[in-house]
Amino acid sequence: xxxxxxxxxxxxxxxxxxxxxxxxxxxxxxxxxxxxxxxxxxxxxxxxxxxxxxxxxxxxxxxxxxxxxxxxxxxxxxxxxxxxxxxxxxxxxxxxxxxxxxxxxxxxxxxxxxxxxxxxxxxxxxxxxxxxxxxxxxxxxxxxxxxxxxxxxxxxxxxxxxxxxxxxxxxxxxxxxxxxxxxxxxxxxxxxxxxxxxxxxxxxxxxxxxxxxxxxxxxxxxxxxxxxxxxxxxxxxxxxxxxxxxxxxxxxxxxxxxxxxxxxxxxxxxxxxxxxxxxxxxxxxxxxxxxxxxxxxxxxxx
Amino acid sequence: xxxxxxxxxxxxxxxxxxxxxxxxxxxxxxxxxxxxxxxxxxxxxxxxxxxxxxxxxxxxxxxxxxxxxxxxxxxxxxxxxxxxxxxxxxxxxxxxxxxxxxxxxxxxxxxxxxxxxxxxxxxxxxxxxxxxxxxxxxxxxxxxxxxxxxxxxxxxxxxxxxxxxxxxxxxxxxxxxxxxxxxxxxxxxxxxxxxxxxxxxxxxxxxxxxxxxxxxxxxxxxxxxxxxxxxxxxxxxxxxxxxxxxxxxxxxxxxxxxxxxxxxxxxxxxxxxxxxxxxxxxxxxxxxxxxxxxxxxxxxxxxxxxxxxxxxxxxxxxxxxxxxxxxxxxxxxxxxxxxxxxxxxxxxxxxxxxxxxxxxxxxxxxxxxxxxxxxxxxxxxxxxxxxxxxxxxxxxxxxxxxxxxxxxxxxxxxxxxxxxxxxxxxxxxxxxxxxxxxxxxxxxxxxxxxxxxxxxxxxxxxxxxxxxxxxxxxxx
Numbered sequence: 001x002x003x004x005x006x007x008x009x010x011x012x013x014x015x016x017x018x019x020x021x022x023x024x025x026x027x028x029x030x031x032x033x034x035x036x037x038x039x040x041x042x043x044x045x046x047x048x049x050x051x052x053x054x055x056x057x058x059x060x061x062x063x064x065x066x067x068x069x070x071x072x073x074x075x076x077x078x079x080x081x082x083x084x085x086x087x088x089x090x091x092x093x094x095x096x097x098x099x100x101x102x103x104x105x106x107x108x109x110x111x112x113x114x115x116x117x118x119x120x121x122x123x124x125x126x127x128x129x130x131x132x133x134x135x136x137x138x139x140x141x142x143x144x145x146x147x148x149x150x151x152x153x154x155x156x157x158x159x160x161x162x163x164x165x166x167x168x169x170x171x172x173x174x175x176x177x178x179x180x181x182x183x184x185x186x187x188x189x190x191x192x193x194x195x196x197x198x199x200x201x202x203x204x205x206x207x208x209x210x211x212x213x214x215x216x217x218x219x220x221x222x223x224x225x226x227x228x229x230x231x232x233x234x235x236x237x238x239x240x241x242x243x244x245x246x247x248x249x250x251x252x253x254x255x256x257x258x259x260x261x262x263x264x265x266x267x268x269x270x271x272x273x274x275x276x277x278x279x280x281x282x283x284x285x286x287x288x289x290x291x292x293x294x295x296x297x298x299x300x301x302x
Numbered sequence: 303x304x305x306x307x308x309x310x311x312x313x314x315x316x317x318x319x320x321x322x323x324x325x326x327x328x329x330x331x332x333x334x335x336x337x338x339x340x341x342x343x344x345x346x347x348x349x350x351x352x353x354x355x356x357x358x359x360x361x362x363x364x365x366x367x368x369x370x371x372x373x374x375x376x377x378x379x380x381x382x383x384x385x386x387x388x389x390x391x392x393x394x395x396x397x398x399x400x401x402x403x404x405x406x407x408x409x410x411x412x413x414x415x416x417x418x419x420x421x422x423x424x425x426x427x428x429x430x431x432x433x434x435x436x437x438x439x440x441x442x443x444x445x446x447x448x449x450x451x452x453x454x455x456x457x458x459x460x461x462x463x464x465x466x467x468x469x470x471x472x473x474x475x476x477x478x479x480x481x482x483x484x485x486x487x488x489x490x491x492x493x494x495x496x497x498x499x500x501x502x503x504x505x506x507x508x509x510x511x512x513x514x515x516x517x518x519x520x521x522x523x524x525x526x527x528x529x530x531x532x533x534x535x536x537x538x539x540x541x542x543x544x545x546x547x548x549x550x551x552x553x554x555x556x557x558x559x560x561x562x563x564x565x566x567x568x569x570x571x572x573x574x575x576x577x578x579x580x581x582x583x584x585x586x587x588x589x590x591x592x593x594x595x596x597x598x599x600x601x602x603x604x605x606x607x608x609x610x611x612x613x614x615x616x617x618x619x620x621x622x623x624x625x626x627x628x629x630x631x632x633x634x635x636x637x638x639x640x641x642x643x644x645x646x647x648x649x650x651x652x653x654x655x656x657x658x659x660x661x662x663x664x665x666x667x668x669x670x671x672x673x674x675x676x677x678x679x680x681x682x683x684x685x686x687x688x689x690x691x692x693x694x695x696x697x698x699x700x701x702x703x704x705x706x707x708x709x710x711x712x713x714x715x716x717x718x719x720x721x722x723x724x725x726x727x728x729x730x731x732x733x734x735x736x737x738x739x740x741x742x743x744x745x746x747x748x749x750x751x752x753x754x755x756x757x758x759x760x761x762x763x764x765x766x767x768x769x770x771x772x773x774x775x776x777x778x
Contacts, residue, residue: 001322001489008498011753015760152308160765 020146022160028170029162031154033079033135035170038145041099042075044227046174047219048110051234053078055282056108057291058173064295068302070106071227076174078110082134085115086216089128093136094219097143098226105227106298109220110234111255113248114202116216118209126211177284181277192279196239203247213254220262230298231259235269235290237279244270265301267294303346305555306509313343314559321563322489329486333456336563340465344428347469351427354392359462361388362437366444366451366458378445385441389434396426401630429469431627435594437462440476442598449477457483466559470552472570472590479567487564496742497561499756503730503741504554506759511723512547513768515540518716523691526701531708533715534701540716541691542684543724546575549588554739573735575728576661578675580644580682581654591627595620606649617649618642628690633698637689644682660736723766 027034046056058074065072077097083090118126131137134154141149151158162168169177223229233255236244244251252268259266272293274286282290303309317339325335345352365385372378403419410417440461443449452458461480467473522529522537529537550571557567570590577583584592596605600620606613618639625638648654661676662668668676685702692698731740741759746752 001491004489004491004494007495011756014757018757019764155308158764160761163765 019151022163023146023151026163028172029166029168030160031150031158032168032170032176033154033157034147034150035172036077036097036174037135037139037142037147037150039075039172039174040143042077042097042174043071043099043102044074044106045094045098046074046076046078046108046110047094048078048108048232048234049112049115050078050080050176051112051236051281052076052108052110052232053080053174053176054178055234055287055290056110056294057175057287059171059175060288060291061108061295061298064292065106065298068299069104071102071104072106073173074106074108076171076176078174079136081114083131083137085128085131086212086219087128087131088215089131089137091215091219091222093139093142095222096140097136100226103226105223107223107227107229108232108294109216109223109229110232111216112233112236113208113244113251114199114206116209116212117202117206118211119206121205121207126209178277178281181283183277183283188277191277192237192239195278195280196243199240199243203243206247208248213258217258217262220258220264224262224264229262229264230301231255231264231266232294233266233268233270235272235274235282237273237276240280241270265297267297269294303343305552305559306505309346310343313339314562318562329484330456332487333460333483336465337456337460337463340460340463340468343465344463344468347428348425351425354427354430355433355463355468356459358389358392358434358437359459361385362441362462363452363455363458365441367453369441369444370451382441382445386438389438393430393434395422396424396430398626398630399424405632432471432473433462433468435473435591435627436476439473439594439598440480443476449480452480452484454484464560464565466556466563466565467567470549470556471588472553472556472567473594474567474590475594479565482565489564493561493564497558499741499743500554500558500561500739502558502756502759503739504551504556504558506763507547507551507554507727507740509767510547510763511720511727512544512551514720514723514766515544515547517768518720519544519691522716526697526704529715530712531704531710532712534705535709536714536716536718538684538688538701538705540720540724542575542680542687543720543727545687545690546571547727557739569738573731575680575683576676576732576735577679578657578661578672579648579653579679580641581648582657583679583683584641584645585658591624595624595627599623610650613649614646617646621645632695633689633692636695636698637686640686640689644686663736723762726762 023030023034027038046052046058046061048056053076056076056078058076062073065074077094120126120130128137135150135157136142138153139149141147144150166179167181169179171177220229220231233252248254252266252270255266255268269290274290275283276286277283303313317335320335321332325331341352341355344355362385365381368381369378372381400421403421407417407419440449440458444451457480460483461474461476464474464479519537519541522533523541526534526537553570557570560567568590570588572586572589574583574586577586600616603616603619604612605616608616621638621642622635623638625634625636625641628634628637645654648656661672688701688705689695689698692701727740734740734742737744741755743752743755746755
């Protein structure tokens with residue numbers, strides 16, 4: 001038995017060491033979020049769904065705002081539409097990741113109708129239960145390297161094959177960059193069509209959520225204690241905007257009311273256009289140009 | 303709890319340590335630990351259905367004792383009938399009730415009468431077909447005086463609920479497994495190491511081969527009209543390997559896990575896709591179920607004795623029932639009957655036991671003839687699997703029609719990557735075709751090379767495991 005246990009332990013140690021080595025060197029390729037839970041607590045954050053995750057570059061923001069009084073560098077703590085919803089568990093995760101030792105921070109809170117929707121309108125009580133098994137909602141340790149908790153709880157998202165066949169990279173500053181992307185017109189249109197179909201389905205199945213709006217308010221109020229909060233609606237193609245406006249036609253009015261009450265700015269870029277790879281996710285170039293424009297507005301609002 | 307989950311990854315070492323280091327002083331305590339662990343394993347899915355297993359175990363434990371105590375033949379038979387009725391009753395209610403109700407409705411509709419039938423809104427308890435058959439075999443064997451009934455309830459309840467094989471087999475016979483609960487188990491290093499190898503190989507077959515095939519299979523079978531004939535062929539081939547990887551993978555993990563605890567379960571798959579005819583295939587595929595039906599249905603019906611017509615009848619019954627065991631759908635019954643049609647010519651020509659040895663037993667490669675036989679047998683099973691996978695018999699016929707009538711050299715619309723994993727699996731299993739499982743490594747004497755192989759497989763699993771899919775056989 002001793003021999004058996006000795007060998008098992010040895011194999012386990014070897015395996016963990018190799019995994020750690022892989023994650024340290026390729027973590028940003030292997031998993032879309034893993035690296036977000038290996039960095040230390042952060043100041044000045046960008047929050048939201050996949051549009052912000054791929055479209056707002058902390059590097060560009062930092063370089064544009066380096067002469068400002070904000071506590072830099074900024075950090076992109078955005079996820080995807082499947083996880084990033086303003087609610088109690090997202091706020092709780094945010095609190096665990098935020099370094100509260102500064103009050104001159106900058107927070108870019110991105111919004112769109114989908115991250116503020118009720119996805120289970122038929123259920124009596126709206127809650128965060130459907131997100132509980134996804135990061136960041138299921139994470140307690142937000143700054144561990146290697147993050148064993150993430151490995152254990154979210155192993156299903158890991159794609160080690162990406163080491164050879166890279167298709168995204170999560171930078172240490174939290175920005176996700178799509179790489180090796182096929183981008184001819186045919187692929188672009190196909191991708192856009194699929195996304196439009198998804199939006200149409202959501203608009204039929206989902207509902208406007210007062211619960212999420214309330215938690216957006218709470219998130220803003222919490223962040224205001226540590227610095228300036230700006231609410232941003234990111235640019236999308238007009239076909240997407242039409243669906244969003246049809247689904248929630250007073251969305252901008254609602255956002256203006258919330259931001260006015262909180263005495264903060266609402267930057268609505270929904271009618272602007274920068275290049276995307278599917279009609280609503282900015283590509284690398286579009287993301288840089290948009291972030292530059294956003295930085296200019298932030299500077300102006302100082 | 304499923305084998306390819308984090309929960310099981312934690313559960314197994316805990317039970318292992320408790321089993322060998324804490325509860326090892328007394329056999330009864332060790333059995334009790336396995337029983338509790340088994341119920342936790344099952345209850346993790348839905349604890350409410352534990353009551354079914356407990357009730358079923360109680361009925362058969364009690365029936366076994368009563369059969370032996372019965373003073374008359376009639377009483378013995380009554381207890382057996384009672385046990386059968388309860389077990390088959392559970393199966394009937396949870397698995398087949400709605401099928402019979404809707405089939406009855408359809409039958410009346412076809413002659414112009416519309417009737418209302420009662421359907422039940424019940425969940426199919428995971429593994430019900432497996433543990434029901436296991437516990438029934440005990441009562442039948444006691445009735446036939448092949449086995450003495452146990453008066454040790456813990457041993458019996460553990461035999462029925464034994465977690466490694468509780469939800470998807472192998473369906474163990476009481477004659478093999480139950481006595482193992484009476485004897486003290488000793489840790490055997492070689493057995494445990496080989497068990498781990500078997501687990502590793504089972505995980506590879508499940509998460510790499512089966513789950514990668516499943517992605518393409520689900521796409522194509524989900525909407526076959528959107529795919530060309532070459533894609534349909536590939537999906538049909540992938541399904542043959544998906545179901546093999548899935549089910550034999552589960553069996554490997556189950557048998558390997560049992561060996562860690564000192565138990566020996568029967569081999570459930572013996573390289574069925576290397577079979578040279580359909581009779582050999584059925585001796586190598588889901589052995590525990592085939593032998594169950596052989597011993598408890600086919601032989602009592604007369605088996606292959608009697609005249610030609612009774613042999614044909616018995617064969618059709620056994621295959622149809624075996625198909626029906628897999629699910630309450632006409633597709634499964636048709637799949638069973640189709641296999642009977644494949645099998646009958648061999649039986650009637652007395653050629654069904656022609657290939658009882660291992661293929662290419664004394665050589666490395668099969669002969670040209672053997673290779674052709676293997677390919678032809680695989681082809682026949684592949685066509686039969688279309689009925690198994692399709693939603694309706696009509697869908698299956700349309701699928702098969704398109705396979706043959708639209709056969710052109712078009713590029714497939716699904717990825718071909720799973721072929722690499724299938725190829726790797728077939729090579730490794732070919733090398734181990736004389737052994738009890740695919741990763742015996744008996745000839746690899748250099749420890750470093752063995753470790754290299756283990757880590758190679760682990761890394762293939764890490765790198766190429768597809769998103770987790772449930773084991774197909776859970777639904778049966």
